Amino acid sequence: MKKLFILVSAVFFMACNNTGSNESKETTTTTPEEKAEYAYLPSDHGPDNWDRGSQKNLELVLKSLKAFEDGDVEGSLSYFADSVTWSFDNFDQKISKDSLRAMLTGYRNSIASIKITMGDYESVISKDKKEEWVTMWYKQVTTTKSGVTDSVAVVDDAKVVNGKIVVLDEKSRKLPAKKN
Numbered sequence: 001m002k003k004l005f006i007l008v009s010a011v012f013f014m015a016c017n018n019t020g021s022n023e024s025k026e027t028t029t030t031t032p033e034e035k036a037e038y039a040y041l042p043s044d045h046g047p048d049n050w051d052r053g054s055q056k057n058l059e060l061v062l063k064s065l066k067a068f069e070d071g072d073v074e075g076s077l078s079y080f081a082d083s084v085t086w087s088f089d090n091f092d093q094k095i096s097k098d099s100l101r102a103m104l105t106g107y108r109n110s111i112a113s114i115k116i117t118m119g120d121y122e123s124v125i126s127k128d129k130k131e132e133w134v135t136m137w138y139k140q141v142t143t144t145k146s147g148v149t150d151s152v153a154v155v156d157d158a159k160v161v162n163g164k165i166v167v168l169d170e171k172s173r174k175l176p177a178k179k180n
Contacts, residue, residue, distance in 0.1 A: 045126065053123035053132050057160040061134040062121065065156070065163065069114045073104050081164035088170040115141040134158045139175070151175040 038047050060079045067075035077097060085094045095103075121138040123145075126132075134157075141151045152172045159167035 012155050045128075050124040051127060053125040053134070054160075055123060056163075057132055058121060058123040060163065061136065061156075061158045061160065061165065064158075065116065065136065065138075068104065068108065069116045071108060071114075073101065073108055076104065077101055079165055080168075081161065081166045085167045086170075087168070089172065107163065110144060111142050112145045112147075113143045117141075132160050134160060140172075149174055 035044075038046075041047055042049065064079035065077045067073075067078075077100065080097055080100065083094055084097065084098050084100055086100065087093075117139040119139065121134065121136040123134045124132070136154075136156045136158075138154050138156075139151060140154050141149060143149045152174050154170060154172045156171075157167070157169040158165045
């Protein structure tokens with residue numbers, strides 16, 4: 001009986017709210033934005049500072065990585081600016097493209113093969129349009145010329161300015177050996 005009363009009351013309530021006009025009422029299906037209280041805020045900008053960035057920037061960063069994987073250091077360097085801030089484990093310097101060339105060539109010459117398995121990537125631009133970054137998450141398996149194989153999980157952040165990589169910030173960790 002209670003269920004019937006609730007149903008009749010609901011129908012009555014909806015009928016009373018019908019104005020009888022033939023005007024179409026616009027309805028929205030958007031939900032209000034969820035308010036978040038962050039435990040930490042960035043020191044140089046507000047939270048939620050990023051929008052989806054240029055897919056062309058993503059394309060050029062991926063092509064640079066692919067060229068390096070394929071052993072084409074010059075092809076990889078074609079996507080870099082004349083000077084680059086490069087950061088990785090225990091290294092953080094602004095260097096010339098020639099210095100970057102020497103470092104990458106030396107490393108690549110010690111490697112027989114590199115295999116990249118891409119996990120994901122994203123291109124973002126700051127809301128004030130002053131910074132554009134591409135982030136890539138991937139697994140890299142290297143085999144040295146002496147036959148030693150190793151794998152690392154890598155996250156690369158590349159800042160792109162005027163179609164060139166000006167910052168490359170790389171974070172990596174060795175992956176454990178596979179158990180037999």
